Amino acid sequence: MTAPVPKPSLHHPAIDGAAPAERKAALDQVIAAACGIILGKERELRLALACLIARGHLLIEDLPGVGKTTLAHVLARALGLQFRRVQFTSDLLPADILGASIYDRDNGGFTFHPGPIFAQLVLADEINRATPKTQSALLEAMEEYQVTVEGRTYALPEPFFVLATQNPSHQIGTFALPESQLDRFLMRLELGYPDTQAERALLRGRDRRELIANMTAAMSPTTLIAIQQNLSTVHVSEALLDYIQAILHTSRLSPHYREGLSPRAGLGLVRAAQAWAILAGRGYVMPEDVQAVLPAVVRHRLQPAADFTDHSSDELFKPLAAVPIP
C-alpha cells in the first residue's frame, strides 16, 4: 500500500487561518523528531499522532520486533508525556494495572497505590496474552478516563493515551480481544517490515534506546491538550458527512462483512479525519482525510463474512475504499 502523506494544505488565504498553520508547524516538529528514530514509518507515526489528537487509543498489531514498543517510547518522548509500560502476561491481574489499596503501617490505614495505568501514555504490551478479565479492566479505564478501586474513583491524568500491542492472534497461548473490545480502539495499525532503504539505515545506525534516551520533547503536554480541545472546531461539511455515511452504509449493505460499522466507528472516523486535517494544517476535513485514516479506523472493526474467502485485509477493505465521494 502506498503511504499517503497528509495533504499539503492548498494555501488559500481565505481558507486557512493562522491557528491551523501554527498547530501544523508544532506537530511537524514532533513527527520529524520521531522519524529520526523510527525510520520509514512516517505514515504510521502520523496516524498514531492523529489517534492521540483524537483522544482515541491505539492498537498495534504485528509480529514481535518490528518496533511497536519503540514507537510508543518515541511518541512519549517527543510529546514529553509521562510513560509507563505494562507487559501483559497470562497471570497479570487487574490490580496490577489499576493499582491497589495497601495497608500502611505508618498511618494505620489503607493507602491507594496507583498502578501503571496512571500515566499519560500507557504501553500495554502484548495485550492478548492477558486474561479477558485483566483486558477488560484496562479497556474500561480507557473508555472512562477514570479508575474505580474499592468504591473510590480516581481520575486518570491528561492527556491519557493507551497504546496496546498485540501479536497476531494465531499465535498459541493468547486471548484474542473480542470484537466488542476491539471497537474501543480508535485505530489499529500494522507496522510491517521496514523497506530496504530504511532497514539499511536502521542496521547501520546507532542503538535506538540510546537515541530515545537523548530525545527532547518537541511539544509540551499542554499544547497537546490544547490541540485535542481544538479538534471539534475542525469543520466537517455536510458533503463530507454524506461521504462518511455512504461508507457506513456500504459496510452495512455489503455481503463481504459479517456486520456493518457501528455508529461509534462512524464517530471515530469523523474524529480521526479531523485529527488528520489538523496534522495537515487545515481547518476543515476533506475526503482525502477520511481516506487516509479509513483503513486504520475501520479494518479492525470489520469481520469477513463466511463466504468471503480472501482474508487478506487489503481485499477486505476494497469495497469501502471504492465508495464514491458524493
Next chain:
Amino acid sequence: MNTRASSPTPLRNETLFQLLAVLGLVVLPHATHLPPWLTALVFSLGAWRWVAARQGLRLPVTWLRVPLTLLTLSAVFAHYGTLLGRDSGAALLIAMLGLKLLEVRETRDVYVVAFLGYFLIIIHFLFTQSMLMVAYMLVIVTLLTTVLIDLNRGRPTPLPVNLRLAGSLVGYALPLTLVLFVLFPRINGPLWGMPNDAYSGMTGLSDEMAPGRISQLSLSDAVAFRASFDDTLPLPQQRYWRGPVFTVTDGEGWRSGRRRDTAAIQSPSYRYFGKPLHYSVIVEPHNRAWLFALDLPASVPPASQITGDFQLLANQPLRERRRYDMTSYPDYRTGPLSDEERQRNLQLPAAGNPRARALAASWRRDTNSPLEIVQTALRMYREQHFVYTLSPPLIREEFVDGFLFDTRKGFCEHYAGSFAFLMRAAGIPARVVTGYQGGELNEIGNYLIVRQRDAHAWTEVWQDGVGWSRVDPTAAVAPERIERGIAPGLQGEGTAVRFEWTRDQLFNQVWRGLRHGWDALNTRWNQWVLGFDMQHQTQLLSRLSLAGFSWQTVATALMTLTGTVLALLVLRRLDAERRGGDPVTRLYQHFCKKLARRGLHRTVNEGPDDFAQRVSRARPDLARQIRSISALYIALRYGGHDPRLQLTRLRREVRAFRP
C-alpha cells in the same frame, strides 16, 4: 388522498387576503355580462370574508349558508330563466364562488376556490377572446399561482419571491402552450364553441331590404370585415362588397327570391377580364350565412357555396370570425338569362306606384336601348334635386312614387329600390344587391376595414351581350359617398350626410395612426391566433411536411413527447440530487468533464485534491489553473465557506478552463 387532506391545515390570513384580491380580479371582467346585483353580491361576500378574517369573526353557520345559497340560485334562475347555457352557467359559477368564500377555512378550501378561479378565467374566453383580455388573464393566472405558492409555503414569504416563482412557472408553461396551440388537433369548428344564447345581438345586413334598415346600420362603427390584398388594392369605385341579392319586391321592400343553388361561376358563359384581385377576408360573426366578396367573385371558399346570383353562402351561420381567401375580377361579363330568370328579374307587384310605371313606360317609348334608359334614369336622379340623407321623411304609401316625385330625399336603399323598380317597369331585368361599399385603408396593416356604416345597396341591370352590370344610382346623387366613404356619427336629424373630414389635421392623423395600429395588431391576432382552425393547422403541418397524419397520431405523438420531456426532467432532477444538486458541485463536475474529454478521468472515489495532484502531474501546463479551481472547490464544498463568496470566481475559472 394525503395527510394534508386528512388533517386540516390552518390558513394564514395573508394567503386569504391575497386569494380574495386575486379572485376579485378574476370576477371583474365578468361584470360586463353579469347582472349588477350578482357582481355586487359576490364582491360583498368577498368583503365579508375579508372582514371576518381581519376581525377574527366566526363564519356563518350552515343554517344561514344553505338558505343563502338557495336564494342566490333562485335569483340566478329568475334572472336568466334557466341554469343552462353560457351566460347563466357563468353566473351560477361566480355566485357559487362567492358563497364558497364563506366556508374557506383550510388549505383544502383554498384549492377548491383557486381552481374554480382558474376555471372562471377560462370561462371568460367564451365571452371575449381579445388580445388585451388574454394578457389580462395571463396576469391573473400568474397571480392565482402566486396564491397557491404562498399557500404551500410553511412560513410567510415576501410577495415578490412568490411572484417571481409563479412568473417563472408561467414562463416555463408558455413554450409548451405554444406547441400545443399549434399542434393540438382541432375539431372542425370554432376555438371557443358557444351555445346558442351567445349569438343574440349581432349586427349586420338583413335578409330583406326595407327603407331604413341600412340607414340604421350606417350609425354603427362596428367592423363588418377586414380584407387584405395580396398585391394591388381595388380602386375606390371598385370596392363593392357583394352580399345578399334581392329579386322579389312588393313595391316598397325587397327580399331574396327562391334560392337557386347553381354554381354560377362554373357556367361557361361567364367570362372574366383583366387582372384578378387576390385577397383574404376576415369576417366578423353576424349570425347569417353571407360571405362578402368583391364584384364578381371567381372562387368559392371552403365550406360554402355560390348561388346563381353570385351570392357567397357559408354552410353554417357565421358565429365565429372566419377567414377565407378570395379571388375576384372587377371586369366581367355574364351570360344570357333563362326565361325563368328573366321573369323573376322583371317581377313587379300587380298594381301600385302608377306614376313611376308611367315614367318608365315613357322612357321605354322613347328608346329601345336599355343603356339609354339607364342613363336617362341616372340623369333624372342627378338633375332633379335628389338629396342623399340618412333620415329621409317617412313615405306612408306608394313608396316609389312618393320618393321619386314628392320627397326626393333618401338613403341608398331608396335609390336602389326605386331604380330597380323603374328598370323593371321599363322592361329591363334588374335586381337589388346589398353589401358594403368602400372601406377604410389601414396603412399599417395594409388592409381595408369595412364597417357596418359602409353598408350599401345598389342595383344590377341585365343587358343583352353584356349580362349583369352594376348600376349605383346613389353614385349619381352623391358621388362622394362612393369615392370617400361615409363619416361616422355626424348625421343630424334631417340634414344631409356630411362626408369624411379632410385629413390634413395633425390630430386626426395621429389618432388615425393609433387606431389603425391597434386594429392591425388585433387583425393579426384574429388572423393567426383565433383564426388558427383545422384548415390552417393542416396547411401549417403540410408546410412542415407533417401533413397526412391523423389527429390520433398527432395526439399520441404529443403525449409521447410530453411524457418523454417530463421523464427526462424528472431523471435530470433525480440525477442532480444524487450527485449533489448545488452549483458548486455542478461546476466541479463540469470541470471534471472538461478534463475527462482530454482523457483525464476522475475515479468516483478519488478525492478532489488527489485528482488535482494527479492531473497536474499529467498536465503541468494546466497545473496552476487546476490547483486554483480545486482549491476553490474544496474550500466551497468542504471548507464551510459561504458559497456566494467564491462561487462567481469558481464559475469564471471553470468557464475559462480550456484543457
